[in-house]
Amino acid sequence: MDIEMVDLRGQYLAVKEEMDAAIQEVLISTHFIRGPVVAQFEEELATYLGGPHALGVGNGTDALQIAFMALSLGPGDEVITPAFTFIATAEAAALMGATPVFADIDARTFNLDPACIEALITPRTKAIVPVHLFGQAADLNPILAIAEKHGLYVIEDAAQAVGATYKGKPTGYFGHVGTLSFFPSKNLGAYGDGGAVLANDAALHERMKMIANHGSKRKYFNELVGINSRLDALQAAILRVKLRHLDRYTEARRAAADRYDTLLDGHEAIILPYRDPNSRHVFHQYTIRISGDMTAGRDALADHLKARGIPHAVYYPVPLHRLPVFAEGGARHGDLTETDRAAAEVLSLPMHSELTPAQQEYVAEAVLGFVEAGVEKATV
Numbered sequence: 566m567d568i569e570m571v572d573l574r575g576q577y578l579a580v581k582e583e584m585d586a587a588i589q590e591v592l593i594s595t596h597f598i599r600g601p602v603v604a605q606f607e608e609e610l611a612t613y614l615g616g617p618h619a620l621g622v623g624n625g626t627d628a629l630q631i632a633f634m635a636l637s638l639g640p641g642d643e644v645i646t647p648a649f650t651f652i653a654t655a656e657a658a659a660l661m662g663a664t665p666v667f668a669d670i671d672a673r674t675f676n677l678d679p680a681c682i683e684a685l686i687t688p689r690t691k692a693i694v695p696v697h698l699f700g701q702a703a704d705l706n707p708i709l710a711i712a713e714k715h716g717l718y719v720i721e722d723a724a725q726a727v728g729a730t731y732k733g734k735p736t737g738y739f740g741h742v743g744t745l746s747f748f749p750s751k752n753l754g755a756y757g758d759g760g761a762v763l764a765n766d767a768a769l770h771e772r773m774k775m776i777a778n779h780g781s782k783r784k785y786f787n788e789l790v791g792i793n794s795r796l797d798a799l800q801a802a803i804l805r806v807k808l809r810h811l812d813r814y815t816e817a818r819r820a821a822a823d824r825y826d827t828l829l830d831g832h833e834a835i836i837l838p839y840r841d842p843n844s845r846h847v848f849h850q851y852t853i854r855i856s857g858d859m860t861a862g863r864d865a866l867a868d869h870l871k872a873r874g875i876p877h878a879v880y881y882p883v884p885l886h887r888l889p890v891f892a893e894g895g896a897r898h899g900d901l902t903e904t905d906r907a908a909a910e911v912l913s914l915p916m917h918s919e920l921t922p923a924q925q926e927y928v929a930e931a932v933l934g935f936v937e938a939g940v941e942k943a944t945v
């Protein structure tokens with residue numbers, strides 16, 4: 566059976582006419598850098614997420630860097646992040662000369678465990694960066710309370726969680742800055758790179774806007790050292806179309822997650838994704854855990870799926886504190902037991918808005934076949 570990890574072709578074909586018209590419009594306008602389409606998208610995105618300001622930038626990594634630049638993060642500063650995330654979260658801090666400090670995660674949600682943060686705070690700590698991993702909000706209230714108590718910035722890395730809510734409110738505007746990625750496979754994906762920074766504070770938004778455009782408000786009158794990181798108009802036009810369909814895409818992902826839950830339920834060796842009652846999960850990934858003892862483990866399941874042509878992925882096989890870039894210096898961490906355990910046990914199954922029940926049954930059958938064979942082996 567033909568199954569994709571992410572079906573971008575199917576998603577495009579379902580809105581082809583609308584999408585082609587939007588792209589054509591930009592081509593005819595020849596307004597390729599910023600311009601009215603980008604401004605419209607920014608306004609629609611902010612409205613969708615219930616916040617006052619959104620700025621389109623080059624990608625989700627730049628979004629983090631722009632946030633850090635605007636908050637004057639620099640050498641000597643420390644930033645608390647999870648190590649169970651994509652490299653960009655910590656990379657952007659390191660790029661500013663700051664030190665990433667990795668805190669452990671909650672085993673159920675894979676998100677920063679608020680109970681592990683305070684012990685890592687020093688006089689140098691400047692910010693906490695919770696990541697809403699796999700599409701589920703981190704436990705923001707205790708994180709915001711810790712930040713307030715210690716006078717720290719909070720930057721929400723919402724790259725994987727556009728539209729996810731925390732206590733009924735969309736993520737992205739809880740802290741000082743929220744960042745998004747529009748990498749093609751993201752829930753709201755461009756046809757190239759793209760990202761956004763979200764802020765409640767108008768002055769911070771203006772500062773980020775300047776930083777993303779060579780530190781200038783007015784061309785050739787540069788006030789700050791900035792970078793060139795602008796969302797281009799073609800991507801904005803594509804994203805405007807997709808934003809109109811995002812609720813439907815999210816509902817399709819959530820329905821697919823429910824179907825996987827039903828299909829895979831009842832097996833001790835498989836731990837299904839935890840649904841935090843505080844968050845509306847948007848299932849960027851459907852990530853299960855395979856406990857090592859009852860089966861030959863996660864890597865054997867990955868091999869089993871590969872042999873059957875079933876796409877799957879391990880996000881993330883090596884936590885950031887063990888990557889050469891940080892293992893050899895430049896970062897600090899607390900006890901990361903749950904982070905290491907997650908990295909050894911997680912496996913993400915195909916998840917996208919076009920996934921069909923038949924495809925999911927095929928995937929689930931293969932997963933269950935593996936687990937049941939493992940149980941049998943363990944009991945003989």
Ligand SMILES: Cc1ncc(COP(=O)(O)O)c(C=O)c1O
Nearest residue numbers: 624625626651653724746747748
């Ligand atoms: C959690 C997280 N943060 C940051 C990024 C960086 O986004 P981008 O690839 O658009 O630079 C990504 C995605 O790639 C991500 O998953």
